[in-house]
Amino acid sequence: MTRSEFEHIAAQLRQRVLKVGLDFFGSKEDAEDAAQETMVQLWCYCEHIDAERNVEALAVRVAKNCCVSMHRKVSQRDGSFVFDSANTKEPSLCETPQAQLEAKDTQRMLMETIALLKPRERELFEMRQIEGLSVDEVSKQTGIPKPSVVAMVSAARKKVFIELTRRMKQ
Numbered sequence: 001m002t003r004s005e006f007e008h009i010a011a012q013l014r015q016r017v018l019k020v021g022l023d024f025f026g027s028k029e030d031a032e033d034a035a036q037e038t039m040v041q042l043w044c045y046c047e048h049i050d051a052e053r054n055v056e057a058l059a060v061r062v063a064k065n066c067c068v069s070m071h072r073k074v075s076q077r078d079g080s081f082v083f084d085s086a087n088t089k090e091p092s093l094c095e096t097p098q099a100q101l102e103a104k105d106t107q108r109m110l111m112e113t114i115a116l117l118k119p120r121e122r123e124l125f126e127m128r129q130i131e132g133l134s135v136d137e138v139s140k141q142t143g144i145p146k147p148s149v150v151a152m153v154s155a156a157r158k159k160v161f162i163e164l165t166r167r168m169k170q
Contacts, residue, residue: 017063
């Protein structure tokens, strides 16, 4: 599947994997995290996906696996999900040396993209996604109301995804 083909179905897939996350967690916040992680993984591997097969079924499977992984991390870390940037594309999971190089390149682009966020966006994004702080903890540390933290982190995630998508096209 080409990146262009993936982009045409990404919105539909995202809605489907978001539903999987909501069914699994019962929490919109955790479901968003799972959906984002799923979409990043699918994006990283989209060129290895056979477009003739049921891509939605693959997306659901990846989403379920992400939910299980997140649940395990939550259990280990007393309720806070930690964004493991290395987990988005571990070279050890890649099948070929070329795929390993692509994984490292994608990882580098992801970190560069995060660095492009405005300072406040980056701070909140990193607190929530990299440090694994809960929304309550981020709100308490920054003095920003919880709904605003959720909105700002969500907007930062969207910016990261859009910029990463743009960079991958180049």
